[in-house]
Amino acid sequence: MIKVEEVSKKYGGEAAVEGISFSLEKGKIYGFIGPNGSGKSTTLKMIAGLVFPASGSITVNGKKVERKIAKEVAYLSELDFFYPTFTVKDMIAFSATQFPDFNMDRANELLAFMKLDPKKKLKQLSKGNRGRLKLVLTLARTAPVLLLDEPFSGLDPMVRESIVKGLLSYIDFNEQTVVIATHEIDEIEMLLDEVIAIQNGQIVAVENVEELRESKGLSVLEWMKKIFA
Amino acid sequence: MLAFKGLYLKDLKISKGNFLIGMGLLFLIVVFAYGLRGYFGEPLVPLIFFFAILVLHVLYLPVILFTSLQLEGQSQLWLHNPNGGIKLFLSKLGAALTYYSASLLATFLLLQFAISTTEISEDLYGMTEVLNNHLLLVIGGVTLTGIYISVWLLFYWTLYHSLKGIPFLSRIRWLVLLVVWIVISTVSNYLAETKVFEVIQEKGTVQLNIFSSQFVDMTGTVGQINLVSIALHVVTAIAVFLISVLLLERKVEV
Numbered sequence: 001m002i003k004v005e006e007v008s009k010k011y012g013g014e015a016a017v018e019g020i021s022f023s024l025e026k027g028k029i030y031g032f033i034g035p036n037g038s039g040k041s042t043t044l045k046m047i048a049g050l051v052f053p054a055s056g057s058i059t060v061n062g063k064k065v066e067r068k069i070a071k072e073v074a075y076l077s078e079l080d081f082f083y084p085t086f087t088v089k090d091m092i093a094f095s096a097t098q099f100p101d102f103n104m105d106r107a108n109e110l111l112a113f114m115k116l117d118p119k120k121k122l123k124q125l126s127k128g129n130r131g132r133l134k135l136v137l138t139l140a141r142t143a144p145v146l147l148l149d150e151p152f153s154g155l156d157p158m159v160r161e162s163i164v165k166g167l168l169s170y171i172d173f174n175e176q177t178v179v180i181a182t183h184e185i186d187e188i189e190m191l192l193d194e195v196i197a198i199q200n201g202q203i204v205a206v207e208n209v210e211e212l213r214e215s216k217g218l219s220v221l222e223w224m225k226k227i228f229a
Numbered sequence: 230m231l232a233f234k235g236l237y238l239k240d241l242k243i244s245k246g247n248f249l250i251g252m253g254l255l256f257l258i259v260v261f262a263y264g265l266r267g268y269f270g271e272p273l274v275p276l277i278f279f280f281a282i283l284v285l286h287v288l289y290l291p292v293i294l295f296t297s298l299q300l301e302g303q304s305q306l307w308l309h310n311p312n313g314g315i316k317l318f319l320s321k322l323g324a325a326l327t328y329y330s331a332s333l334l335a336t337f338l339l340l341q342f343a344i345s346t347t348e349i350s351e352d353l354y355g356m357t358e359v360l361n362n363h364l365l366l367v368i369g370g371v372t373l374t375g376i377y378i379s380v381w382l383l384f385y386w387t388l389y390h391s392l393k394g395i396p397f398l399s400r401i402r403w404l405v406l407l408v409v410w411i412v413i414s415t416v417s418n419y420l421a422e423t424k425v426f427e428v429i430q431e432k433g434t435v436q437l438n439i440f441s442s443q444f445v446d447m448t449g450t451v452g453q454i455n456l457v458s459i460a461l462h463v464v465t466a467i468a469v470f471l472i473s474v475l476l477l478e479r480k481v482e483v
Binding site for chain 1: 231232234235236238239242243245246300303304305306308309310311312313314394396399478479480482483
């Protein structure tokens, strides 16, 4: 379980998030939605222990978040960073040595699923294939928490589809808590249990997706348009 | 151990390109030195070049380490890792030391070859004794100094990236580093001039009889080793390394 309490974070005097509080339960898939610069990425980075809150507290499964929480949190970054001299295989091998929960069989399965050539150098991969590789590295872990920051950003529909299929096939829906930050909601709407809308560093709404559809007759996209109008 | 091995191999791969560039440069210097020797008919040229390169290796470790850190610093995503800062930094130091050792060995062998094939009749400004008998001591000094500089580099690098999180300092980070450097230098110079330090230093000095008097005259203090000074440098290096680790773990953000 993830607990975020009264968390604030500033960048250069500007508040990225301001006094946000929420809880995320085990075995659910959450969508963090909001426009660019709303505080989605900062929130995910704080849960991953990669950015430190100015105030407030964050715990993952009862443990105060610090850098080493990476043992329990798998984080997919929005950044397109890679080691230029590495091959796909090198990257997989490196991750396997760093994360005790990295499952090599699953990684190989995912590589085949995503049609990635293990011998290819990362600098030779297209942006789409690097996006696929990032997902392989994240989903090959059996960590209790998966944080995916803009997994579809700048990727074509074919890649997006393969990523969604990857999520559907490889997430452990009972054991893993998944948080997907995106402003492109179309692709993942069917996956989500709950949506959290963030704007100007504050949580403006939290909804259960099923209830949203049944009681309000709205899709997440329609709801999102209404919220951010 | 598996995690450290993985980090070490990763860091070796990251710096491989720079190592190869270094070896390429060394090769070009060999060609250049022997070219000059042939052109001017001066047999000592390769020997002087290779000795200079050997001493310049004091900067090899810091340069390799800095380029490796700069690559990580582009995103800081290397920090998404359950292993502590000690492992992250030690693997970088280890990988840099590996390439340093290979480059140093190549230079050492070149120098040995130049020494064995050159008739040294002149005194070479008091260096003859060093070249013939005490190269390993020079290598030891170069290596320890290189490690010491590298540890301080880790500190300034992490401090620079830590300051990113402080809004009013993030734009003047270089200036802050300069101020920190001046303060540290001033304090250490002040401490070095105190009477207490002088007394401790005198008591901890061990004379080395292996150097020729000329070499001692040239450098002033090379003929003696100060154990207190070495101990202080070791303690300082460990403290600076641990502070860097703390900064990396608690202040550097992605």
